[in-house]
Amino acid sequence: MQATLEDLGQLKRAFQIEVPLEEIKSTYDAVYQRLRNTRLNGFRPGKFPKGWLDKRFKIVMQQEVEDTVIPRYLNQALHDHELSAATQASIEALEFNRRSPLSAKLLFEVKPDLELPDYTKLKLERRTPEEITKEELDKEIEGLQQSRSRPVAKDNPVVEDGDLVRIDFEGTVDGEKFEDGTNENIVFIIGSDRHPELQPHLLGMRPEETKEVDVTLPEAFEEDAGKTAHYTLILNSVERMELPELDEAFFANWGVNTEEDFRE
Template structure:
């Protein structure tokens, strides 16, 4: 086997491989003999089909099979000899395939990029600083009660947190616009579902009333044709309902999986859950800033094969979220291109930080992370035992701990600025990074 490697870009390689004709011919002859022993053809007894007939009927297809196998096997052997680690499967380009002549083919493939990390001290990280206050807990419990509250129609002016059923029709300069109308729309006033000013303008409306409201679309509105423009909405109120808040008792607590004897115990469990959510949100925000900083300070080429693999994963995830009713390959790849690029770049950069600094997943932190996960379940001991007996699950936890080690290392060199936030602001900041 003769091998030569050409570097065509930072990450692309063209490997030319030559295989003696004798190796191909011997493999073809052996496969023909195996076929002759097993093939069944009309007019011939099993195992008695003449070799000339077998070769005439199956020779071309067998040769194609053998050439494919030889290219694959010799490509793998050449990679080992040349000590090359490809990023994905190659594209084979046969150059000579004629019978009796040496086989020559080209394997075009990508390799993982050589990464030189940028100056970590130039990375800026904003770290939210927040705490869970009694007011935050009150708001959370109020939200939980409203989730479980039956609705009762009322004959009064609407107020915040009421649910109104309305028709609306929007116009700009007297012209209707796409997506600006609906009938029988249920809206919780004060929820922020609509553009700023819309819900506030409806507060005070009563069943049967019709009126117009004036609002302005935000400058950063997702539809550029509407962004920043004033609009008029014709409103008709069909119904006003208010929630009938349930009592804070054991029956209510159990709906959220909380075993508590009284309101004080329930508040304590709610607080613990909120603190976990806050901790995760801060972690998400900080990690995202670290990722953004690494991407900005380090240039790297991304193997398209890895991006394609990530796109397929994202498409499969999307199909699963929507009930698996379509083949994931029917979803356009372009929708996932940017997200896949970012994921692959992030993975490569984290791997480089790990390698450059010889980072390991600390066993004690892995155990701590498992305990943290288990604490959210009713039988934490069983969850811990499950992780410790399932290596695949434990490996996933180790990966998370290793990611946290990367983030901590970067934070040690980056410019970190703490920013005081309310609980809700911090949680939103973290959610926006997922």
């Protein structure tokens, strides 16, 4: 394997990796043999539609390259050039076939060289921590409860504030679909920051109910912001979010036994 390093400025680097055919051929052959053992409906063992093997080889081999081959050679190249990558490498170019060497161009960033100051000359100022108020602790505990809440079935399955909903929606502006205006089986909690433009119209709906509404699109829709969109909303399911009890099991998650211990 030959790896040529290119400095792209600042922390950006690139490796041009060339793997000779004799070095990569065993990997090619292993992938090709796996494909030859594939059985397709309607074909005898070892028989395939014309061109199927070569087409599938390109697809499967590319996945093999991305998952195992590139990481192996990248680690070797980093070691040889005494570099430490700060980001995961991306493949900018990749070329291979069963009868040719493999070549790839990998982009990544390296860790900066930092000069640490002489810590013995640093002056530290001791500060007394600010006292946490009861209201702040109450809010913290409430947030922890919500983070460990779980969805449960509702006796009366009508959408209310705080419920977890699963919906389909399709929106159009002047009869035309727009970016992010259509989705299926999207899940969010009423009262969260997800799709605030749709949430008021979901209140009171029941599962399998469909509703047609007009909505003014918020700033998140960028070029469509301010336009009136017509939505078809379908409620697939609704569940309520059940908060955990503030018991010993709950506070054990944070290394204490009781709420009193937590507040201390």
